[in-house]
Amino acid sequence: MAATDTNIILIGMPGSGKSTVGVLLAKRLGLGFVDTDLLIQQHAGATLQDIVDAHGYQALRQVEEDVLLQMDVQRQVVSTGGSAVYSKAAMDHLAINGKVVFLDIPLAEVMRRIGDHGKRGISRRPDQSFPELFDERLALYRQYADITVQASGRDQDAVCEAIIEALETC
Template structure:
């Protein structure tokens, strides 16, 4: 979910475990040569999803903590690629927390249909995240360090 802390917790986790860190939103922007919002504004949300899928499928996922863009879950191929050599973690936060953290989401480059509310997007993605996740972390009432602790402990059990 946007605002779930994927990037921040991902960096903390990578440092703790001695792994690399990849933020795919940055890779998408680098590949496209423009911001996520510009891609959505000019080419549409489907174009952003297509670029994201291409970026994810090219990744070497071994020994990496990867913070994906929120729409990664729309690509079954990309999710299977991520799961092929790693553990997919869903940082679960409630909708009201998403709204608090991201504020005005109109400039965040969120891949959603033009007629789709953030609430509808949340519901749609929640279902997909839950389906693909190897581990679901309830982040309510936890700061980033605590979420990192819980993720690290959960990963140790799954391995």
């Protein structure tokens, strides 16, 4: 299956480069681009952080699942929110017409890239540390990934090229 005949679903932690790499990948492959965080905000009429602040982390996960289950896209690069992997139904739905690519970066790099994670609309339990969240999600990213690309120490173009190469072999 050629990369341009399918959807490419990007998963990973906030700050892993899903949106930036997604746009570059879409341009390189002649595909559309969808950022599900923006769809969630449009659907909810609020920012991700506002949803978490007003209704809690589980409300954000529910809105995200609803939005992802409603998606019906073809020939798109889809940048998911970092918590998309908490919904098996949503991930199964996305994977039907696509290849799931995990952009893997280490915890220290995530923390450096995102800075104050308290303002990013990150879905996590109030008692959960960021390293605990990272470990929890890492297992889920690995579970759903068809392809894992090491994004640490690479610029966006190199990550994009690594994804294309991996897609050609699967």
